[in-house]
Amino acid sequence: MHQHVRCIFSVQKLITNKKTHLTNLNMDEGMSGFGLKSSRNGSGGAKCGRWNPTNEQVKVLTDLFRSGLRTPSTDQIQKISSQLSYYGKIESKNVFYWFQNHKARERQKRRRVYVENDQTNHVNVTKQHLVEVSESGRVVETLQLFPVNSLAFSEQSEKTSVYTNHECKENASPYTTMYTCGTEMENHYHNHHRHPSLDLRLSFM
Amino acid sequence: MHQHVRCIFSVQKLITNKKTHLTNLNMDEGMSGFGLKSSRNGSGGAKCGRWNPTNEQVKVLTDLFRSGLRTPSTDQIQKISSQLSYYGKIESKNVFYWFQNHKARERQKRRRVYVENDQTNHVNVTKQHLVEVSESGRVVETLQLFPVNSLAFSEQSEKTSVYTNHECKENASPYTTMYTCGTEMENHYHNHHRHPSLDLRLSFM
DNA sequence: GTCATATGAATGAATG
DNA sequence: CATTCATTCATATGAC
Numbered sequence: 001m002h003q004h005v006r007c008i009f010s011v012q013k014l015i016t017n018k019k020t021h022l023t024n025l026n027m028d029e030g031m032s033g034f035g036l037k038s039s040r041n042g043s044g045g046a047k048c049g050r051w052n053p054t055n056e057q058v059k060v061l062t063d064l065f066r067s068g069l070r071t072p073s074t075d076q077i078q079k080i081s082s083q084l085s086y087y088g089k090i091e092s093k094n095v096f097y098w099f100q101n102h103k104a105r106e107r108q109k110r111r112r113v114y115v116e117n118d119q120t121n122h123v124n125v126t127k128q129h130l131v132e133v134s135e136s137g138r139v140v141e142t143l144q145l146f147p148v149n150s151l152a153f154s155e156q157s158e159k160t161s162v163y164t165n166h167e168c169k170e171n172a173s174p175y176t177t178m179y180t181c182g183t184e185m186e187n188h189y190h191n192h193h194r195h196p197s198l199d200l201r202l203s204f205m
Numbered sequence: 206m207h208q209h210v211r212c213i214f215s216v217q218k219l220i221t222n223k224k225t226h227l228t229n230l231n232m233d234e235g236m237s238g239f240g241l242k243s244s245r246n247g248s249g250g251a252k253c254g255r256w257n258p259t260n261e262q263v264k265v266l267t268d269l270f271r272s273g274l275r276t277p278s279t280d281q282i283q284k285i286s287s288q289l290s291y292y293g294k295i296e297s298k299n300v301f302y303w304f305q306n307h308k309a310r311e312r313q314k315r316r317r318v319y320v321e322n323d324q325t326n327h328v329n330v331t332k333q334h335l336v337e338v339s340e341s342g343r344v345v346e347t348l349q350l351f352p353v354n355s356l357a358f359s360e361q362s363e364k365t366s367v368y369t370n371h372e373c374k375e376n377a378s379p380y381t382t383m384y385t386c387g388t389e390m391e392n393h394y395h396n397h398h399r400h401p402s403l404d405l406r407l408s409f410m
Numbered sequence: 411g412t413c414a415t416a417t418g419a420a421t422g423a424a425t426g
Numbered sequence: 427c428a429t430t431c432a433t434t435c436a437t438a439t440g441a442c
Contacts, residue, residue, distance in 0.1 A: 112297040
């Protein structure tokens with residue numbers, strides 16, 4: 001709604017100058033449909049156009065992120081997007097933005113927490129030893145992702161917490177590192193996806 | 206009129222499941238004596254989840270906002286947060302969000318008024334004393350904030366949106382300028398704050 | 411209890 | 427990549 005104006009601008013921008021990485025990803029697709037997920041809004045309002053990732057999509061993206069992926073290439077983005085489309089409407093740009101945002105916010109949080117620790121504890125915290133995995137560095141060859149077919153099962157590993165009520169102790173450490181260089185993905189799970197064997201096998205690089 | 210619908214849904218949402226990234230932080234709400242924030246959240250509840258600013262914190266933040274600060278840099282955020290922590294538990298991100306929200310809502314309100322004016326004489330709904338244009342222009346180097354001992358003094362000029370022009374875009378010089386409307390701050394008081402002369406001296410750039 | 415609002419928190423989407 | 431904006435979600439509080 002309110003984005004109309006901005007959207008118009010942005011599109012123009014895109015066309016005019018910004019012919020970058022993004023452009024290859026149909027960034028200008030605009031917001032065609034949007035699968036009213038049941039997950040988040042589900043309101044009858046139908047939302048104006050913002051992508052609303054399903055839990056499954058988020059799960060997968062998060063897993064990818066945790067596995068070390070930070071800045072997927074256009075190719076990867078496309079693959080991911082393609083795979084995730086199984087769970088609901090999604091576009092390449094969504095994936096692109098997701099990673100951008102996730103990465104940025106992770107960094108931001110870390111920065112803030114760091115400072116906070118620093119000043120409250122007066123400890124020259126060296127908690128900063130989190131080895132930021134550079135996406136350029138070692139990456140897993142292939143990543144096996146399994147479809148989370150039902151929330152019933154996926155929720156355990158994630159924070160998903162339905163805590164919402166009291167003791168929102170959930171993700172007590174949202175900021176804490178989870179930067180393991182994706183090798184652990186190897187043995188992540190070899191579950192049984194009863195779903196259309198939709199395994200997101202992404203070849204990083 | 207626009208949100209109630211969502212509220213209903215949100216409740217349902219609660220039940221279903223969310224993927225919120227609630228970052229629990231807080232708990233306890235600090236509140237080192239004195240304050241007794243009477244207005245918001247009457248102590249007790251709200252233990253988990255949400256930061257509950259004390260009146261002093263709100264006062265300072267509001268003053269900063271009124272003085273022209275809109276989007277503090279990370280550095281500023283940290284300083285502010287640090288200083289405000291004197292009054293109670295607070296994290297950088299709270300400050301960040303506070304400004305983000307405050308700004309956004311002011312904008313939103315303004316927009317809303319516009320629409321109302323324009324569209325039709327809908328209802329003379331709370332035209333908001335949105336007038337109050339500040340003659341911004343001068344730049345201050347440092348801003349002295351004084352500790353609010355108590356909510357003694359009234360704060361009713363909350364809104365005070367700078368409201369320069371449409372699309373004020375004060376970002377023209379984000380971190381360098383400060384609109385001083387804060388002359389009043391000068392003489393706020395030099396009373397004895399029983400607190401460690403906690404003066405928020407923020408050097409804006 | 412329901413509805414409504416204020417506001418903290420989050421996040422998709424951009425922009426530069 | 428950092429910053430910002432717009433919108434939405436969540437929840438505490440208060441009126442009815």
